[in-house]
Each structure stands twice: as C-alpha cells, then as structure tokens.
Amino acid sequence: MKRITGRYNAVMNTTKPAITITPELLAGIGQEIGRNFDFRVNPDGSGSFVDGPAIALLALLDQIVRLSLETSLPPFHISRRTVKGHGGPDWRHGELRHVELKTATPNLRSPASAELAALLQTLNSSGAALGPFDPMASRLQYAPHIGLLLDVFLAHHMSACQGHKRNEPVGDTGLIKAEIDNDFVARFRQSMLERKLLRRERHNWNLGSRENAGTLTAYLHDLFVKHDSVTVLHLRLFHTRERASLLSASAQDQHLDLLALRTCRAKFFDRMRRKPALFTDEPGYAWAILPSLTGGYDLHLTLLFDTAALQKMLDDRRVEAEHTGAVLEDHADQVGEYWVKGATGGRGSYLRGDRNPWLYGPDWVHGKVRADDRVRLGKLTEMLSYLAMRRALVRLKNEPAGVYFRTPDRKARPLRRPSKTVQKERQSRAPALGLHSKIGIQNT
Incomplete structure (x- = not known):
C-alpha cells in the first residue's frame, strides 16, 4: 500500500493552514444550508420541508479533509499474526496451513488519525448520497476540497464497502475493510498533494464568505456601539x-x-x-x-x-x-x-x-x-x-x-489629499471638462 513520505510533511510544515473557518462554524452552516435547501412554500402560503440531500454531512466531509491533512499516519493500525488451521485449498489429509489474521484498531499514535478512523464509517454509509447519481445532489457544486474527496471516494473500492465492519474481509481482495480505508486516505492525500493542496482554489472559493463574515461582524459591532x-x-x-x-x-x-x-x-x-x-x-x-x-x-x-x-x-x-x-x-x-x-x-x-x-x-x-x-x-x-x-x-x-x-455599507474612509503633481494635472484638465478649477475631480 502506497504511503506518503517526508515530502507530505514538508509541504504541510511550510504552508499556512488552508482551512481557517472553524469546524464548529461549518457544522452550523451545514445545518442552516440544509434547512434552506429542503424548505418549500406551499400554495396556501405556509411552509414545509422535503427530503433533500444530506447537506449537513458536508461539514463532516470538511472535517475528514482537515484530519487527513493534519498527519501522514493511516487512520487504522493493522496488527497481523499467523496461525495454523484446517481447511483451505492447501488442506490435504489433515495437513495444517498457515493463515494470516488481521486486526484493525484506530491509530492512537495521532489524535487526528484516531478521530479520522471514527468518521470514515459515516462517509462510507452516506457519501454516495452526495454523488452525481442523486437527482438533487447532482445540481450542487461542492467546495473544491470536498468535491475532490467525493471524487476519490466514488472512484475507490471503499465506496462499494457499505455495511462492512473494519475487521471484515472485503471480497477477494485479501484485505480487510480497515485496509481499504487506509488506502483511500492515502490516495486522497496524494491527490491533494498533486493539486498543491488546492490552496488557490480554496482561497478563491472562500474569499466572498470570509469578506461577508468580516463585514457582518464589524457592522454589528458598530451598530451596538451606537445603540x-x-x-x-x-x-x-x-x-x-x-x-x-x-x-x-x-x-x-x-x-x-x-x-x-x-x-x-x-x-x-x-x-x-x-x-x-x-x-x-x-x-x-x-x-x-x-x-x-x-x-x-x-x-x-x-x-x-x-x-x-x-x-x-x-x-x-x-x-x-x-x-x-x-x-x-x-x-x-x-x-x-x-x-x-x-x-x-x-x-x-x-x-x-x-x-x-x-x-x-x-x-x-x-x-x-x-x-x-x-x-x-x-x-x-x-x-x-x-x-x-x-x-x-x-x-x-x-x-x-x-x-x-x-449589510449597509459602512461609512467610507475620507479621501486622501492628492499630491501637488496630481492637483496640477487635474487643474489642467478641468477647463476641458467644463468644471471650475477649484472643484475636485473624484474617480468613481
């Protein structure tokens, strides 16, 4: 199974965290968006809700991305031991064969890995509902990192493991479910690295939301100072x-x-x-x-x-x-x-x-x-x-x-006094514009 090496840690240690909106805030945003998406006005003017896509799950997917990038360790630790037992294709006349038993436990070497192990089961059971095959979800465009996570998930064998427990063998792969999960996380990390952690895309995506939040906070502060x-x-x-x-x-x-x-x-x-x-x-x-x-x-x-x-x-x-x-x-x-x-x-x-x-x-x-x-x-x-x-x-x-x-526009800052060179240039142009030389010309 492919493992991310020191290059991953080097990238993460030399860049600022791409996610600055807290997980708690995103959870609230997810619940509110889901409430809005599922809302419907009835013909009589009353309101009701319909069963829409699990929008609140998006905050959990964001958390999976964040935890995946906090450490290079796999979410599960796999312990192996070999025992002798009967049966199987090598069994003849009571002959015993070697059987490898695998046991998975959350990787306690990293708190992020252990928490990630607990969240992957939710992705496994609900992630497909946010994919392109759902008629409602197909109309949605997700944040870049969440979209990539879903793309990797839907293309990975993990998406076909619904209902499997972490120590349960998966088909004829020779792997248990936890190993499939570890491979999925490794592939997602590699995909993020290949795209430079989507830093530019995530910055552009969140820029408007961050500006809105900053403007709102400043506006409410000014309002409650005034009243x-x-x-x-x-x-x-x-x-x-x-x-x-x-x-x-x-x-x-x-x-x-x-x-x-x-x-x-x-x-x-x-x-x-x-x-x-x-x-x-x-x-x-x-x-x-x-x-x-x-x-x-x-x-x-x-x-x-x-x-x-x-x-x-x-x-x-x-x-x-x-x-x-x-x-x-x-x-x-x-x-x-x-x-x-x-x-x-x-x-x-x-x-x-x-x-x-x-x-x-x-x-x-x-x-x-x-x-x-x-x-x-x-x-x-x-x-x-x-x-x-x-x-x-x-x-x-x-x-x-x-x-x-x-929100209402805050009071504009006073205009800076133009330099003498700019004033002379404006005065020279003023007569051509039919303006008195004493009237300042402002760019709008």
Whole structure:
C-alpha cells in the first residue's frame, strides 16, 4: 500500500493552514444550508420541508479533509499474526496451513488519525448520497476540497464497502475493510498533494464568505456601539407564490426568477428609506438570498431597529390609531404586508421568524438585544454568520454571479489629499471638462 513520505510533511510544515473557518462554524452552516435547501412554500402560503440531500454531512466531509491533512499516519493500525488451521485449498489429509489474521484498531499514535478512523464509517454509509447519481445532489457544486474527496471516494473500492465492519474481509481482495480505508486516505492525500493542496482554489472559493463574515461582524459591532439596545426582526420574503424550481426549471427561467426577486428587493429597500413612519429613520439590516431546491430563491431579511427609536415610532402610531379609531396591526406584519403590496404588487408573501420557529431553528435570536448581553449578541452574530457564509460549503452549479448577502455599507474612509503633481494635472484638465478649477475631480 502506497504511503506518503517526508515530502507530505514538508509541504504541510511550510504552508499556512488552508482551512481557517472553524469546524464548529461549518457544522452550523451545514445545518442552516440544509434547512434552506429542503424548505418549500406551499400554495396556501405556509411552509414545509422535503427530503433533500444530506447537506449537513458536508461539514463532516470538511472535517475528514482537515484530519487527513493534519498527519501522514493511516487512520487504522493493522496488527497481523499467523496461525495454523484446517481447511483451505492447501488442506490435504489433515495437513495444517498457515493463515494470516488481521486486526484493525484506530491509530492512537495521532489524535487526528484516531478521530479520522471514527468518521470514515459515516462517509462510507452516506457519501454516495452526495454523488452525481442523486437527482438533487447532482445540481450542487461542492467546495473544491470536498468535491475532490467525493471524487476519490466514488472512484475507490471503499465506496462499494457499505455495511462492512473494519475487521471484515472485503471480497477477494485479501484485505480487510480497515485496509481499504487506509488506502483511500492515502490516495486522497496524494491527490491533494498533486493539486498543491488546492490552496488557490480554496482561497478563491472562500474569499466572498470570509469578506461577508468580516463585514457582518464589524457592522454589528458598530451598530451596538451606537445603540444601547437593538430590536431584531427576521422575515422570509417571497416575490411570488409560484417560483421556478431549481430542480426542474430551465437555467434561463431560474435566472429570470432570481432577477425578479432582486428587483423586488431593490424596490423594497428604496421605499423603506422613504418611510420612517414604519422603519424608523436609520434601520439596520442584513439580507441574504437563499436557494430552495424544490421552490426557488427566497429573500431572508433581518431588520435591526434602534429599540428606543422603534418604541417611539410605535407609540406615535398607537396614539394616531386611537384618535382615528383604526385597528393597529402588529408591526412585524405591517412590514411583511409592505413587502407584499409595495415591492411585489400583491404577488408575494412572507413568513415571520418569531411565529414560525421551525423556519430557522431554536437558537435564532428575536426581539430586544441589549449591547451588554454577550450571550444574545453572540448568538445573533453566529446565526447571521451562517447566512453570510452559506456559500462556503456548497452552491448551485448554475448559480448566477452577483451579491447574495449584504449589510449597509459602512461609512467610507475620507479621501486622501492628492499630491501637488496630481492637483496640477487635474487643474489642467478641468477647463476641458467644463468644471471650475477649484472643484475636485473624484474617480468613481
């Protein structure tokens, strides 16, 4: 069996780790992505879930990659002993023959190897479900290292060993299951080395997710420095009741459907800025476009209101309603209806996260969050980070380019004063442009 030598360790010791997103964070991202992919809006406006691909398994595959690259040792230690026994092709007239018995145990010389040994059984039993033969999984594009792991797995004899225990012989190979696993890990390591650990591909793949996460963290920090308390509202917004299925619709129909959603989103935010009586003067927000395999593209919206400003606005609206005798609808429903009527022309719908806990899960934070409440603020940041980095594990193969997560732009840094040479050059060009020489010309 081929073994990785000192070249492997030399490469690993002279490069920075390619995986910087923690396994715990990836596990949360995997669960959230799986929830989104499996979500479907019913004709009556309610939501439900379908049995989709095991997206949460992708975080485990990422962990298998990480553990495989932490050490050059095999996941299993194979002990051998030879005994004499009856039977077999060499047996004649009671003659005894030598039989080799193999016993596999997790390789305790390395914690990474021992942990890897425990995870390989899950890959063996579930890895094929993420392969190209599954109709839903065939529409997905995995992170480069996960895609390579699945490619090596599906081409390796290990993929045909479902149900085998680690000490069980595999067919006529003369190997036990654990030896097959060791060979698989060795071949995967070699494949990664031949591709220079996919450093460039993984960097490019994760760049947007890392930037989103950094922007989100900085934005929430600034927001809670500015306000003592923020009130959080999560909404799932749909631009129409019949969206293009990401499984059966053509790529063109899917792209047109996504464009329609983006158009409604732009209209909603344009009107939101001009309606402080419903959204306060400067509402904070984070939005993400989420794909649903059997449905289409949805818009997640988290509104982050200054609690004091929101309370004043609600008090003013309550007083106005009392004077006019109008029935004051719940504020979250007013926002949802504003999306339906103002942005979609009555064709859309919405779901509230606080009234549909199955939509996001039990750890999502709703309502008031104080700046000094580290627990709730930490959960809010973590949950929104899942949306910011939802493309870190998997994407749709035909997913169009564009922005899929956004927070308000932070204040731009002041422009640096141009040098005297640049100022003279600009002044010399200003008359030709019909501009007064004292007006600075800014590049956009």
